[in-house]
Amino acid sequence: METNEMETLERLKKLAAIHFRTLKPANSESKNYIAQIEVLNYFELGCIITDMLKLCILALDHDIHNVPEKKNQAD
Numbered sequence: 001m002e003t004n005e006m007e008t009l010e011r012l013k014k015l016a017a018i019h020f021r022t023l024k025p026a027n028s029e030s031k032n033y034i035a036q037i038e039v040l041n042y043f044e045l046g047c048i049i050t051d052m053l054k055l056c057i058l059a060l061d062h063d064i065h066n067v068p069e070k071k072n073q074a075d
Contacts, residue, residue, distance in 0.1 A: 023035055
């Protein structure tokens, strides 16, 4: 059982090294990370920015439905 766990751990480390490399530490002292995204041209960059803005709008619009409406106090 011990060797099976060691093989699984080694396999997990290899998969993590392959797939989890987008975030890189900013420096060794802070807990901040840097994400580098490569784009082909300005058109692709514009599409990414547009999609991120649409996502933010949808997230804000979704939160509006959770806010209770205020009723008039004068009634």
